[in-house]
Amino acid sequence: EAQVTQNPRYLITVTGKKLTVTCSQNMNHEYMSWYRQDPGLGLRQIYYSMNVEVTDKGDVPEGYKVSRKEKRNFPLILESPSPNQTSLYFCASSFPPYTGELFFGEGSRLTVL
Amino acid sequence: KQEVTQIPAALSVPEGENLVLNCSFTDSAIYNLQWFRQDPGKGLTSLLLIQSSQREQTSGRLNASLDKSSGRSTLYIAASQPGDSATYLCAVEDYGQNFVFGPGTRLSVLP
Numbered sequence: 001e002a003q004v005t006q007n008p009r010y011l012i013t014v015t016g017k018k019l020t021v022t023c024s025q026n027m028n029h030e031y032m033s034w035y036r037q038d039p040g041l042g043l044r045q046i047y048y049s050m051n052v053e054v055t056d057k058g059d060v061p062e063g064y065k066v067s068r069k070e071k072r073n074f075p076l077i078l079e080s081p082s083p084n085q086t087s088l089y090f091c092a093s094s095f096p097p098y099t100g101e102l103f104f105g106e107g108s109r110l111t112v113l
Numbered sequence: 114k115q116e117v118t119q120i121p122a123a124l125s126v127p128e129g130e131n132l133v134l135n136c137s138f139t140d141s142a143i144y145n146l147q148w149f150r151q152d153p154g155k156g157l158t159s160l161l162l163i164q165s166s167q168r169e170q171t172s173g174r175l176n177a178s179l180d181k182s183s184g185r186s187t188l189y190i191a192a193s194q195p196g197d198s199a200t201y202l203c204a205v206e207d208y209g210q211n212f213v214f215g216p217g218t219r220l221s222v223l224p
């Protein structure tokens with residue numbers, strides 16, 4: 001089954017404790033991206049990657065890091081989480097970029113205390 | 114900077130009605146526009162993808178149109194059903210490989 005898998009789905013952590021949200025897709029997609037969804041602000045793009053070893057900032061990259069060492073994986077790293085990063089996070093992928101349908105993961109709800 | 118808006122913000126209709134959701138974007142330099150459905154606590158599911166060179170796409174009871182020059186798209190849902198209740202979002206992909214989403218329309222179809 002074609003899918004985008006995120007882990008963890010739910011996480012409560014404390015300020016400053018580094019965490020990683022993993023994202024994996026099994027569709028051989030070149031394009032992958034991360035979004036956060038907040039009430040009243042909608043979905044905003046954090047980072048995206050056009051292919052292995054190629055990443056670019058989206059609209060709200062501050063406080064986040066990403067890496068793309070393999071085509072299927074695109075982890076989101078919060079080096080020092082803060083309460084304003086409490087949000088619902090989505091990973092998405094498509095193939096190819098510009099013309100492709102965007103497939104989303106189920107989301108990861110993160111709470112930073 | 115691209116901005117996407119959607120009207121109405123919420124809509125409640127009786128089962129069987131035909132309805133129209135609206136999406137507007139400020140910059141016509143886009144590659145495509147997609148309509149998504151989001152159920153509470155779930156991810157987004159792509160419903161229809163319209164390339165910038167296309168005028169409309171259809172899938173079952175759904176029809177989406179695109180007028181790139183005026184910065185507008187509509188999603189038409191025919192013979193609505195309670196299972197259609199969800200939030201519907203539109204998104205445009207600009208030339209910077211950036212997807213910009215609208216705030217969504219929350220639809221309730223009453224039995």
